[in-house]
Amino acid sequence: MANFRFRQIIQRSFFLFAGLCWTLCFTSCATHPETGVRKTSTTFTCVVLDAGHGGHDSGARSRKGLLEKDITLDVVRRLAPKLRAAGFRTVLTRSSDVFIPLDRRVEISEREHSAVFLSVHFNDGGRRQVAGMESYYFSGESRRFAQRLVGALADITGASNRGSREARFRVLRCNLNPAVLVECGYLSSRQETKLLEQPIYREKIATALAEAIVKQRGGPITPAGQQPVIPQNAASLSVGSHPASTLSLATLARALRMQENARFNFPPGA
Numbered sequence: 001m002a003n004f005r006f007r008q009i010i011q012r013s014f015f016l017f018a019g020l021c022w023t024l025c026f027t028s029c030a031t032h033p034e035t036g037v038r039k040t041s042t043t044f045t046c047v048v049l050d051a052g053h054g055g056h057d058s059g060a061r062s063r064k065g066l067l068e069k070d071i072t073l074d075v076v077r078r079l080a081p082k083l084r085a086a087g088f089r090t091v092l093t094r095s096s097d098v099f100i101p102l103d104r105r106v107e108i109s110e111r112e113h114s115a116v117f118l119s120v121h122f123n124d125g126g127r128r129q130v131a132g133m134e135s136y137y138f139s140g141e142s143r144r145f146a147q148r149l150v151g152a153l154a155d156i157t158g159a160s161n162r163g164s165r166e167a168r169f170r171v172l173r174c175n176l177n178p179a180v181l182v183e184c185g186y187l188s189s190r191q192e193t194k195l196l197e198q199p200i201y202r203e204k205i206a207t208a209l210a211e212a213i214v215k216q217r218g219g220p221i222t223p224a225g226q227q228p229v230i231p232q233n234a235a236s237l238s239v240g241s242h243p244a245s246t247l248s249l250a251t252l253a254r255a256l257r258m259q260e261n262a263r264f265n266f267p268p269g270a
């Protein structure tokens, strides 16, 4: 009898889980049909940053209790000022520990007409041996961007590049803007979790994402009719007598990396 009940509970849990997955991945998009992604993957001026999970939804959890929702927010908070310094507008789907439904995240993205959407996550592979970076996209318009992001993550952190794949995640499939979801490491890997616990490693992740985004756009942007955008923290980043506005992409990338040493703690307000 106990055995039968146990089997019933397992069966019920399985159907509940399957139902949840179906809802998240395959139900139709609330706001629009799955067509007509905006062609902004190389012309965008705004980046919508989506820190995965939040509130009662903690996401993955390491054995020592590091929560995915906390480090996604930390990485996004480190990433946003780097992008603003390169001339981009940033919009955060959440800036504190709150739960935001997936459709709401998509709505926030769609209000921006010259944007790309980046959702930041960390993974749980069940096995300790699995580690590394991955990225996911749905539209063809987002494919190259996804490859670039995972490549930069692997290059700068030294983690393995597990590639980019097409996926039907709701925040990707229902998004009118080019959209990528990055998995920046595995909380089930003891080795990777040790790194993720260190602010300097999360800073590296933010730097990698910033570099890839700036590169995807072809360099820091200059709004029409305005002076070239000078990165706010670039005064000390000038090379020789060259003003910061003439910094090449490579120099900007180097400068962004230099900031890592100055930031060992959570940014103010984190």
Ligand SMILES: [Zn+2]
Residues within 6 Å of the ligand: 052, 053, 059, 060, 068, 121, 122
């Ligand atoms: Zn996640």
